Amino acid sequence: MPHLITTHELGKTYRNRVVVEGLDLRVPEGCVYGFLGPNGSGKTTTMKMLLSLVRPTTGEIHVMGRPMRRSTRRELLGHIGSLIEAPPAYGHLTGRENVRLVQRLLALDDRRTTRAVRTVRLQDHLDKRVRDYSLGMKQRLGIALALAREPRLLILDEPTNGLDPAGIDEIRRLLTRLADGGTTVLVSSHLLGEIDRTATVLGILGNGRLLFQGTRDQLFARSVPDVLIETPEPRRAAALVARSHRARVDEGAVRLTGLDDAATAGVVSHLVRESVDIYGVRRDARTLEDVFMDLTGGRGL
Numbered sequence: 193m194p195h196l197i198t199t200h201e202l203g204k205t206y207r208n209r210v211v212v213e214g215l216d217l218r219v220p221e222g223c224v225y226g227f228l229g230p231n232g233s234g235k236t237t238t239m240k241m242l243l244s245l246v247r248p249t250t251g252e253i254h255v256m257g258r259p260m261r262r263s264t265r266r267e268l269l270g271h272i273g274s275l276i277e278a279p280p281a282y283g284h285l286t287g288r289e290n291v292r293l294v295q296r297l298l299a300l301d302d303r304r305t306t307r308a309v310r311t312v313r314l315q316d317h318l319d320k321r322v323r324d325y326s327l328g329m330k331q332r333l334g335i336a337l338a339l340a341r342e343p344r345l346l347i348l349d350e351p352t353n354g355l356d357p358a359g360i361d362e363i364r365r366l367l368t369r370l371a372d373g374g375t376t377v378l379v380s381s382h383l384l385g386e387i388d389r390t391a392t393v394l395g396i397l398g399n400g401r402l403l404f405q406g407t408r409d410q411l412f413a414r415s416v417p418d419v420l421i422e423t424p425e426p427r428r429a430a431a432l433v434a435r436s437h438r439a440r441v442d443e444g445a446v447r448l449t450g451l452d453d454a455a456t457a458g459v460v461s462h463l464v465r466e467s468v469d470i471y472g473v474r475r476d477a478r479t480l481e482d483v484f485m486d487l488t489g490g491r492g493l
């Protein structure tokens with residue numbers, strides 16, 4: 193699959209503080225790429241570097257196979273629409289007036305703006321002042337303004353932030369529709385659940401580094417389900433294995449993380465040698481949430 197964006201060793205240091213480090217992003221064309229990470233992990237900084245709003249300290253960015261340089265920047269950015277931080281509309285103007293402004297600024301024809309407004313389903317709300325819009329409507333207007341130039345790539349920073357479940361659902365459907373229509377969408381979130389099934393490719397950032405990049409299936413394949421050992425003495429059993437394994441008591445059982453089959457057999461025989469009664473040993477089905485917790489060191493998303 194061709195990549196719309198690739199980065200090589202992309203990094204940003206503010207004064208002496210490394211905020212983003214060694215990022216090798218691969219954003220396949222036509223997908224929704226979920227860019228996930230806890231608050232402060234460097235998502236916004238990365239997106240700003242992709243948009244030339246922040247100058248990288250290290251590394252390179254390629255967009256549509258071409259290096260992002262001073263000489264190519266203008267043209268490449270012409271293919272990217274973005275919504276970073278607050279929706280970029282004037283509250284005292286109506287939706288229509290905001291759309292007209294952008295239309296004039298970018299010298300776009302009516303067909304494009306009409307299509308963008310329809311895509312986000314705002315056509316019936318254009319005569320309202322933007323300050324009277326709900327947050328979800330403001331976000332959708334922001335996305336429409338970004339879409340008006342018909343970009344190949346749309347970069348959205350936390351577009352679901354602060355929305356109610358219906359608003360989140362609307363944005364999710366919109367992103368899927370856009371990708372189905374061929375637009376590549378790079379969307380960030382610190383809440384896994386908000387992107388979850390919408391994104392076909394995930395990039396997970398923690399402390400400025402890419403912890404994982406790939407499909408959801410690849411993510412699951414990497415993770416070994418926890419082992420649960422049922423015993424009448426979970427505390428003693430957990431203490432016995434805690435030195436060499438990640439073990440904790442969970443609902444009356446011992447939960448062990450990251451054990452392969454051989455290690456499981458080793459733990460069981462160790463416990464039996466220590467005269468711990470074992471009623472059962474099983475693997476626990478893990479949720480995507482658990483996998484993220486592991487990756488981000490328990491800070492979650």
Ligand SMILES: Nc1ncnc2c1ncn2[C@@H]1O[C@H](COP(=O)(O)OP(=O)(O)OP(=O)(O)O)[C@@H](O)[C@H]1O
Binds near residue numbers: 211382
């Ligand atoms: N201009 C700046 N100068 C100094 N430090 C900065 C600057 N911009 C961001 N940072 C720091 O870089 C780190 C990463 O911030 P960034 O906004 O990229 O993270 P994020 O993952 O997008 O988090 P959030 O979801 O909270 O926006 C933060 O600790 C932030 O304080």
